[in-house]
Amino acid sequence: MNREENVPLKQRMARGERLLGILVRTPATMLIDMAGHNGYDFVLLDTEHGFADQQVLADHVVAARAVGLPTIVRIGGGEAALALRVLDAGAEGIVVPHVQSAEQAVDAVRAAHYPPLGDRGFATYTPAGRWGKAAGSEHAADAARRTVVVAMVEDAQGVENAGAIAGTEGVDALWVGLSDLGATLGYDAGAADVACRQVWAAAQEAGAPVLALASDAKGVGAAFDSGAQLVVLNAQAAIDRCLGDWAQAGATYISHPNESHPNESHPNESHPNESHPNESHPNESHPNESHRTSPTRTRARNVNG
Template identity: 50%
Template sequence: MTPLRPRLEAGERLVGGIVRMPNTGLVELLGHAGFDYVVLDAEHGPADQLQLQHHLAAADGIGLDVLVRVGSRDPAETLRALDLGATGVVVPHVRSAEEAAAAVAAAHYPPLGERGFATYSRAGRYGLASAEEHLRRAAERTLVIVMIEDAAGVAAAPEILAVPGVDGVFVGPADLAVSLGHPGGTGHAAVVEAIEAVHRAARDARRWVLTIAGTEQQARHQFENGSDPRPLQHPARHHAARGRSGCRARLSGWGADRCGSVARRSRPACPWQPRSTCWSGRSWPASTPSRTARVRAWPPRPGCCCRCRRRTSGTAAASW
């Protein structure tokens, strides 16, 4: 299994979903459906460490990378998630460059950070990994995604995203709407403008971006408008993400003529599916052929489809 970081750096568009514990079956379902990663939500869902370990084991068994949305910026929460084997962490309510630097320090070993070292954890294969192997693997795969979801964070976005070790940003629109004085108004002009400002800062800093879509129409809009007006390298054709199921193909098949350094998240219209996420790398070669038509033609698989087969069980899942 190739870790997320090199796949993102290579420009792949990846698709994942968020799961609130306990639901190891949904983790396995996402893997069988061809998704690339899963986000375990330990902020707005249960954060039991034993359950977290079980879900990480289920993801490993099906070949999924795992990002854990930790409950706070407490370094101990980040340490536990990574020691249990998570690929990376999503850190909520980052409001300043200092808080972003603290999140990076908690997630990485020296010299980049100050994470406590141990090889007898699950991430260290219970002591079977040598110190050198464990350090190398952690440096190669660990991702730090900061959440900007406050007015102060929006104002400090350029400084936050310039912090070395910050890999990407996820704007929390619900919290941001409350912070800006528009509770429930995620579509309010002020909220939309703040989100776009953060995304511009991310493109300028060459960081990956993850955004939210609650409907298929919103997802289409985000994909179609996901390109940087000044692409980082050159215009790129949309390249549908790889997938084995109709639902993943549907998520991946929404076409955009260009993509920049953004990651896009989407949810299919089918109400019986978990919400899902899409993110892309920095650019695609202009010669990359579109596979949209082929992918959309694939038949749906039982248990996970966009034609509303009610065998799908992930109706309570969220997305990031």
């Protein structure tokens, strides 16, 4: 992750960079702010299975822009009007679900782009147009340079047509929706996995990046190793998993209070780093003693850790 100021997400995708995003499905502007300060590359907001209130959605786009994060928004199928509104609000792209053919991919592109590539309604008096500060030609050129379209393949017909979808002008990436794909294939996880690999191979042949979802650091690494160029951390799943792990650990201590547990601290037991009064320690600070302060070292943070 090496986010460059003023370099559009679309351009970074086109030059083959590996990019890490965060999926936000529930209101959490502070989480977006944290993601920006931890080096993530983009935010994916979900309106298909998440946000319904457009003001809340717009607030999250603003929060992302404040920390330099581009936003792409998953809309529902056939929601060209919503595509217009989220792009006007400052989002840099859309994710369109259930794309089953090249014709539907063209429809997705047309909903996202201004003429001549699309038929999105044109306006400059929006956040995307800097509230009218951008000239019409400038805004149109900037939108063409930035607007991202991700096509979701999550049906058997979409798998069959994955190559044509990936090769559609204006489609910037493919994303396999494993849950819906598995449902259409009789809830057969094995069949869904085979179909997913088929889509990834078609995307690779067409030169289109693939987006994948992960719920923890191990999954992020596995997705990149498997060939995904964009990996999105499912924040809701990751937080839920942490809460579940902590609750389970707490329940173990609560239900067995008198049993010895690893890392448990007992009074009157001596531990290597335990501090006792009147004992001298190498790094202990005492009043009236002079110590030389060492320079502070900056520790790099790894979001995968």
